[in-house]
Amino acid sequence: MQRPAILGGPRSVPDAKPVWPKIDxxxxxxxxxxxxxxxxxxxxxxxxxxxxxxxxxxxxxxxxxxxxxxxxxxxxxxxxxxxxxxxxxxxxxxxxxxxxxxxxxxxxxxxxxxxxxxxxxxxxxxxxxxxxxxxxxxxxxxxxxxxxxxxxxxxxxxxxxxxxxxxxxxxxxxxxxxxxxxxxxxxxxxxxxxxxxxxxxxxxxxxxxxxxxxxxxxxxxxxxxxxxxxxxxxxxxxxxxxxxxxxxxxxxxxxxxxxxxLDHLDQWTDMRNDNAAKLYDAVKNFDFLEIPEIPNQTSTSKHAFYHMPFIYRPGVLPIDRDLFCRALSAEGMTAEPYVRIPFHLRPRIQNHDYFGRGYPWSLADSPPRYQRGDCPVAEEICEVEFQIKDPLHEECSDVVAGMVEAFRKIENAAEAIAAAASEVVEFDLAERTKGWD
Ligand SMILES: Cc1ncc(COP(=O)(O)O)c(C=O)c1O
Missing domain, CATH: 3.40.640.10 (Type I PLP-dependent aspartate aminotransferase-like (Major domain))
Incomplete structure (x- = not known):
């Protein structure tokens, strides 16, 4: 088994990634x-x-x-x-x-x-x-x-x-x-x-x-x-x-x-789509992932792939979404959840606290009260979504391949990552993961 980067192993994703923004x-x-x-x-x-x-x-x-x-x-x-x-x-x-x-x-x-x-x-x-x-x-x-x-x-x-x-x-x-x-x-x-x-x-x-x-x-x-x-x-x-x-x-x-x-935007968008399609395709069979359906992806509709979203199925691996994202990031990519708390449940919104004195809610005869359960899909998605944020606007098959490798390594090493994360005291990484490479 290959040692994942979060446990001291080598990174899967090459350092030479597309650079953004492009200032030529x-x-x-x-x-x-x-x-x-x-x-x-x-x-x-x-x-x-x-x-x-x-x-x-x-x-x-x-x-x-x-x-x-x-x-x-x-x-x-x-x-x-x-x-x-x-x-x-x-x-x-x-x-x-x-x-x-x-x-x-x-x-x-x-x-x-x-x-x-x-x-x-x-x-x-x-x-x-x-x-x-x-x-x-x-x-x-x-x-x-x-x-x-x-x-x-x-x-x-x-x-x-x-x-x-x-x-x-x-x-x-x-x-x-x-x-x-x-x-x-x-x-x-x-x-x-x-x-x-x-x-x-x-x-x-x-x-x-x-x-x-x-x-x-x-x-x-x-x-x-x-x-x-x-x-x-x-x-x-x-x-x-x-x-x-x-x-x-x-x-x-x-x-x-x-x-x-503007002269390059369409070409960059096509490349982002190519790379996203390759990555989604390569990781679609991992049990712990749900690939968003992207229903509007047709010959006349196109995702702009600013970021690549994923849904992490809880309970499949012994590590939670945040630790999974940390492990991915350690491999040389940027993976993180987007919104952790949906906005209707945030204190400033719940407490009608924006400009002060309850404005603009104070203008309403019966100002809305926002509650858990108002937006169940968003509430659930906040718990399970994460996104890959690396700029994929150029041909970069090696980077995409490295990302796929990162997913695989973390799946295989999930038990060890979970065990290491549960240690409260410092431990010797090298000792614990001897014989991995
Ligand atoms: C969805 C969305 N709306 C609005 C904005 C605000 O844009 P700006 O940061 O340029 O003010 C952002 C910025 O990230 C965004 O992601």
Missing amino acids: AATLQEIERVLTTEPLCPVGNTGIQGEFENRFAAFHGRNFALATNGGTAALMLSVHGSGVQPGDEVIVSPFTWGASISCALQCGGIPIFADIQRSTFALDPDAVRAVISERTRAIVVVHLFGGPANLNALRGIADEHGIALIEDCAQAAGGWYDGQRLGTIGDFGAFSLQASKNLTGGEGGILICDDREMFERAMSMGTHPQRLFAELTLPEFQQRIDSLAFNYRMHTTSAAIAKGQ
């Missing part, structure tokens, strides 16, 4: 050009920022794009642009990054949690239907890990009820659903360009939208009056131009980095 010579040149020839603080659809916004909008076939300083800002402006006002309800997922929920809170929206689907990790349309009320103003759907949510059903629900659909594409640049790029079926698509994301500027974000009124409403809350004077066309928003809005502008270097990446 052309990007460095573009950064230099921008820093030496353009204003460092553009306040309009001009220069590198304008080029990036226009290319991003065209890439997605949308009329409008607004660059921001982060995905959180792009989401919050999307919620505002959707017309959410303080006291309105916004349907959100409990299994996500908090910004998919705080974007509603920041607009005074009251989050209403709907459960997720076990296959997509995204909002379950039936669960969304069950929590819609006459106070619902928007749905924020997250394409978690880059996997497309069930957008046809969610779009249908939004249209039926006259409410907005916002796609949180922070993890999903490069993904497709039913022949359309993710971010183009909702009223808004909001992307993060933070350093780990599939398309990155180091930091930054961008929103896309097709509707002028929604776009102008979003922009009016997030940028400089000079830009608003130049670009807002609707009297409703022109009348409100001043410097009271948030400053959510993007830095020029972010645009310089991200713009060039």
